[in-house]
Amino acid sequence: MALLxxxxxxxxxxxxxxxxxxxxxxxxxxxxxxxxAGGAAAVIEAMQAAAGPSGLLAMPGFSTDxxxxxxxxxDSLPEAAAAEAERAVPGHDPERSPTAGMGVIAETFRTWxxxxxxSHPAVSVCxxxxxxxEHLEPHRLAWALGEGTPMGRLRHRRQxxxxxxxxxxxxxxxxxxxxxxxxxxxxxxxxxxxGSGDAPWMETPDAADDLxxxxxxxxxxxxxxxxxxxxxxxxxxxxxxSYSALVAFAADWISEANRQSGDRH
Numbered sequence: 001m002a003l004l005x006x007x008x009x010x011x012x013x014x015x016x017x018x019x020x021x022x023x024x025x026x027x028x029x030x031x032x033x034x035x036x037a038g039g040a041a042a043v044i045e046a047m048q049a050a051a052g053p054s055g056l057l058a059m060p061g062f063s064t065d066x067x068x069x070x071x072x073x074x075d076s077l078p079e080a081a082a083a084e085a086e087r088a089v090p091g092h093d094p095e096r097s098p099t100a101g102m103g104v105i106a107e108t109f110r111t112w113x114x115x116x117x118x119s120h121p122a123v124s125v126c127x128x129x130x131x132x133x134e135h136l137e138p139h140r141l142a143w144a145l146g147e148g149t150p151m152g153r154l155r156h157r158r159q160x161x162x163x164x165x166x167x168x169x170x171x172x173x174x175x176x177x178x179x180x181x182x183x184x185x186x187x188x189x190x191x192x193x194x195g196s197g198d199a200p201w202m203e204t205p206d207a208a209d210d211l212x213x214x215x216x217x218x219x220x221x222x223x224x225x226x227x228x229x230x231x232x233x234x235x236x237x238x239x240x241x242s243y244s245a246l247v248a249f250a251a252d253w254i255s256e257a258n259r260q261s262g263d264r265h
Contacts, residue, residue: 004036004234009046016231016240020052023129023160025174025243026059028105032166032236040108047163048128056129058154059106060173065090065097066121066192091196092121105165118150122192125150131157142204144190145173146180160243166236169219170212174243178218178250179207184258186210218253222246 002008018024024047036042047057068074068089074082090097094117099107106126109115115128118139127136127150135157140148151173154160162174169175179185186208194202219239222228227249228241 004034004042006038006042006045006049009033009036009043009233010049012231012233012238013046013050016233016238017229018047018050018161018163018240019159021054021159022051023056023058023154023157023243024051024163025154025160026057026105026109026163026165027167027171027173028103028163028165029167029236030104033233034235036234040105043105044109044112051129054130056127056131056135056157056160057109058125058127058135058150059109060102061099061106061110061117061124061126062102063092063097063122063124064100066092066194068191086193086201087198089193091193091199092124093196094119094124120144120149121194122190141202142206143180144204144206145176146207149177151177152181155244155247157243162239162241162243162246164239165233166238168216169239170210170215172215172219172246174247175210175215175218175250175254176207178247179210179254181247182251182255182258184255186258214254214257217257218250221253222249225249 026047030040051057069085072085077085099110110117110126112128115126116132116136117126118124118136120139120141123144135150135153138148139150145151162172164172188206188208189203190206191201191203194200227245228239231238
């Protein structure tokens with residue numbers, strides 16, 4: 001394979017259909033891209049170059065710093081031990097809390113010059129671009145990827161697109177937005193710490209984890225409708241589509257799937 005650089009990646013993105021002024025909500029695998037001169041930083045530079053100075057980049061800033069430790073079973077702990085474990089949970093720090101499971105590109109983007117991060121303790125969103133601040137806040141705590149959040153507002157931005165780089169629809173956060181807006185949805189309770197030290201804990205309703213059940217299917221259906229451009233970024237298979245069109249299609253599709261299966265809000 002030819003050497004991958006920010007310039008060659010920008011050309012790949014333009015060939016895929018990224019245009020000046022586009023907003024890109026990105027989920028990307030560095031491993032799928034292959035070796036890139038400059039690493040994750042070069043990938044971000046390529047995306048910024050393709051979208052231009054009036055463009056917007058967005059990536060998930062999801063963090064586990066506000067969650068109870070995953071390797072402890074809270075219900076099996078003595079009350080005092082559970083209380084101490086809760087007190088020890090650091091809580092979310094918008095500047096310091098690393099992303100969790102989002103990949104090296106998203107983690108690099110979190111600290112990129114000019115990146116803004118929304119305030120949700122568990123599922124923040126990172127934005128960078130001329131109009132980033134317009135979409136950042138407020139970020140409501142319940143239904144944290146739906147209305148009243150950056151994810152909900154981004155669907156109204158002109159030229160907002162989803163870009164999947166070497167990952168499947170099961171990684172697409174906007175499908176949680178779609179389910180949050182769906183008439184019939186699967187739900188869960190999200191529990192998180194609202195600050196550091198002895199800050200209180202909060203429980204809020206939210207769209208349930210998909211666990212690869214519906215999201216790959218709705219993505220395939222959207223592709224089958226001819227609404228998704230495909231191509232390659234380096235060695236990675238890529239998908240590019242309208243953010244608003246995907247959310248509208250998926251909200252109806254997921255609602256009907258849940259209605260037929262009996263999974264109801």
